[in-house]
Amino acid sequence: MRNDWSGQTFPHPSGRRPIVGDALGAEVRAPLQSTMRRAEGLGPIFELQVFDQKFVFVTGAELAAELADESRFAKGLSPALVALREFAGQGLFTAYNDETNWALAHDLLRPAFTKAAMQRYHPVMLAAAQELFDTWDGREGSVDVSADMTKLTMETISRTAFSTDFGSFSRAEPHPFIPAMIAALKAGQRKGSLNAMPGAGLMxxxxxKKNAHHQAYVDSLLDGIIAERRNASEPDDSDLLGIMLHTPHPETGERLDDLNIRHQILTFLVAGHETTSGALSFALYYLSRDPAVLAKAQAEVDQVLGPDRDAEPTFEQVAKFRYLRRVLDEGLRLWPTAPAFTRSPRETTVLSTGHTMRPEDWAIVILPLMHRDPAVWGDDADAFDPDRFLPENSRGRKPHSYKPFGTGERSCIGRQFALHEAILVLARMLHRYDIAGDPAYELQIAERLTLMPTGFELSLTPRTPSVVASVDEAQAEPSEVCPASSIDQSGFHATSHGCPSGSAK
Structure with a gap:
């Protein structure tokens, strides 16, 4: 894991000290945000030395696009992801590129994100959202947005992944699996953050030792569910677990073993709920701060769903919320909830900066900075503007300049699931409620495995939708434009980048 880059050096913040290097300038609770602040004026690539570990960061869109070249580069695992492997093993997110279980799971799970599969998940998403709204309707005062969005997305992914209801909206206390999973995850994160420090092995x-009982509980509960489903008299492939249990590889006939199935479920639970809840929370934050954007979003949902505040969008209607999709895209541009990815070369190569990079070297692309590169996004790159993603504004934008779901063959396989869920929830919520945030609130971001607003509350008022135009008039954009970013920002064709009708990568 030592990332020495053959002794090559890069720009770094001032104040480097002997032995500890640049460690004294880091914030333990907000390492990403402190790194973003320290990156100012250092150019498109810089380093932080933490004890004997070198961290190389990329912030420029042009250099990030170079690293996105799949013929030269592949996913690298940073110390944080290596530590997470002890929790999620060879899951899709944490597997090494050459591990056979990654390719097998990726191939087997692609059918889980086809249009037909998404149509099966749609009513599950609607039911979970309704449970959330029922709790809101019976509650007085403001709501904690991030906490409630996390409950919602956890219920959605647990029910669609392995048909389990954790009772997030009916229990007085959370299901014991959830705090155990969070504790086990935090333990892995702590180990990753300590990796470079002296005495890291002992710590x-x-x-x-302290976390062993949490990990054991998580593993035993999931192993029990897997065993019960495997021994069932009638196979059920209506969820992700069923697909992994009963679907052989179409070419080799191989199947995932039960241990790897557990790792995949853990991966989907962790990555599948935190990223989406964060995306929803950031979108709601920006909507609550901009009355014009909020009004335009509510006009769109009223035009599509009509005057009944209890109307639920059909599967086909989700694709009609194009302005909502742009709101979500812009929130993910400014604060991508999975805020970085790591790249390593397939063989020794020379970067456009002149640095030689070997397969054992890795660089971390910081997405919130890359997504703010003025060369791509203009001098107002820090401003929230959903119209950046209008087709006419996206057309001609540099490839690989927008990467909220990662890049290449290791990009998020469930991105269209997340986008469908997020748009559906936003549409129902804005159709049903007027939202208002505390004007004195200043955005604070918690760094967990993902980024999440913290302390962000909304006041909700029941609203009566108003229809001011027909649905046809509302959809002035060409019908063939996919709501999932009409321009190929990721290196894939738009129809496979989040469209309900696309195929997962």
């Missing part, structure tokens, strides 16, 4: 053992 890791102490963390493992």
């Amino acid at each position: 890791a053992k102490r963390i493992d």
Whole structure:
């Protein structure tokens, strides 16, 4: 894991000290945000030295696009992801590129994100959203947006992944699986953050000992569910677990073993709920701060769903919320909830900066900075403007300049699931409620595995939708434009980048 880049050096913040290097300038609770602040004036590539570990960061869109070239580069695992492997094993997110289970799981799970599969998940998403709204309707005062969005997305992914209801909206206390999973995840994160420090091995053992009962509970519960489903008299492939249990590889006939199935479920639970809840929370934050954007979004949902505030969008209608999709895209541009990805070369190569990079070297692309590169996004790159993603404004934008779902063959396989869920929830919520935030609130971001607004509350008022135009008039854009970013920002064709009708990569 030592990332020495053959001794090559890069720009770094001032104040480097002997032994500890640049560690004194980092914020333990907000390492990403402190790194973003320290990156100012250092150019498109810079380094932080933390004890004997070198971290190389990329912030420029042009250099990030170079690293996105799949013929030269592949996913690298940073120390944080290596530590997460002890929790999620060879899951899709944490597997090494050459591990056979990654390719097998990826191929087997692609059918889980086809249009037919998404149509099966749609009513599950609607039911979970209705449970959330029922709790809101019976509650007085403001709501904690991030906490409630996290409950919602956890219920959605658990029910669609392995048909389990954790009772997030009916229990007085959370299901014991959830705090155990969070504790096990935090333990892995702590080990990753300590990796470069002297005595890291001893501290890791102490963390493992303290966390062992949480990890054991998580593993045993999931193993029990897997065993019960495997031994069922009638196979059920209506959820992700059923697909993994009963679907052989179409060419080789191989199947995933039960241990790897557990790793995949853990991966979907963690990555599938935190990223979407964060995306929803950031979108709602920006909607609550801009009355014009909020009014335009509510006009769109009223035009599509009509005057009944309890109307639920059909599967086909989700694709009609194009302005909502742009709101979501712009929120993910400014604060991508999975805020970085790591790249390593397939063989020794020379970057356009003149630096030689070997397969054992890795660089971390910081997406909130890359997504703010003025060369791509203009001098107002820090401003929230959903119209950046209008087709006429996206056309001609540099490829690989927008990467909220990662890049290449290791990009998020469930991105269209997340986008469908997020748009559906936003549409129902804005159709049903007027929202208002505290004008004195200043955005604070918690850094977990993902980014999430913290302390962000909304006041909700029941609203009566108003229809001011027909649906046809509302959809002035060409019908063939996919709501999932009409321009190929990721290196894939738009119809496979989040469209309900696309195929997962």
